[in-house]
Amino acid sequence: MYSSKITGLGYYVPDNVVTNDDLTQWMETSDEWIQERTGIKERRWIDPKTEDTTSVMGAKAAKIAIERAGLTKDDIDFIIFATLSPDLYFPGGGVQVQDLLDMPTIGALDVRNQCSGFIYAMSVADQFIKTGMYKNILVIGSENHSGGLERSTRGRGVTVIFGDGAGAAVLSRSEEEGKGILSSHLHSEGKHAKELVLEGPATGRWVPEIIDANDPDDVSYFPHMNGQFVFKHAVVRFSEAIVEGLQANGLQKEDIDMLIPHQANLRIAQFIQKKFQLADDKVYNNIMKYGNTTAASVIIALTEAWEKGKINDGDLVVLAAFGSGFTWGSVVIRW
Incomplete structure (x- = not known):
């Protein structure tokens, strides 16, 4: 393989x-x-x-x-x-x-x-x-x-x-052994789908229905987020995904050279950093400059960290994300 x-x-x-x-x-x-x-x-x-x-x-x-x-x-x-x-x-x-x-x-x-x-x-x-x-x-x-x-x-x-x-x-x-993506871990919990959602337009709430209603209080076509609820679940699932990735490869938190978390909220990233006792140079955040770019956030942050020389050959890099769905996961990489 x-x-x-x-x-x-x-x-x-x-x-x-x-x-x-x-x-x-x-x-x-x-x-x-x-x-x-x-x-x-x-x-x-x-x-x-x-x-x-x-x-x-x-x-x-x-x-x-x-x-x-x-x-x-x-x-x-x-x-x-x-x-x-x-x-x-x-x-x-x-x-x-x-x-x-x-x-x-x-x-x-x-x-x-x-x-x-x-x-x-x-x-x-x-x-x-x-x-x-x-x-x-x-x-x-x-x-x-x-x-x-x-x-x-x-x-x-x-x-x-x-x-x-x-x-x-x-x-x-x-074909280089022990390098590249070591493992990936994916999860979901659909019962919380409505806590971070865009309900319309969608096949269940199609465009003519929204337009015909002409209701200025109808916010179904804007994103909705239950912020506190999402935050509480995010810090738990982020941690679980990271631990799962480390355990699958016989690694410890001390082995992490760079953690790239999804840039959802700086407070979440700081909570995870503290929980895993990672030094500032082992976690990369750029939400301050770009906000939450959803599917783009991890790859933008990974690219910036690499461009700045913060990721080097042989480093253990962990990517982790949590969001709407709820869905979450991690990827463990040996650079």
């Missing part, structure tokens, strides 16, 4: 920076209020005047990752695209990237697992490579949240958190 190894990384975020102070033009809030609750100072939102969309950002990040892998677009065998905010209800973003990059008629798979989307996508890619089906897989996480957020005081509990951006990784076949 082959192993799979990350050979290229890239990310892209829009140029448009939206600070906490900028948000005060739409809602009653403050920089202090937002930082105290989330740790976020600013985020990137797509400027509608630009060409950027979920798929376009994903393609831009992918170009960088493919080049850094020393490959061309024609060397990629398969695309896995993780997002909760595709350009279109259907088809998904994977086929759009295939077109934008002018790639051969390779397969394209979309993963809809929200905040844990990139973790799930990496796990799927890893299995395809380990079984010998594909040699080089492009894995993308990309999100355009700003187009669907309620920019008002009513919606501030969600709106202040989310940002736009994309990241990509090339996963390649390797």
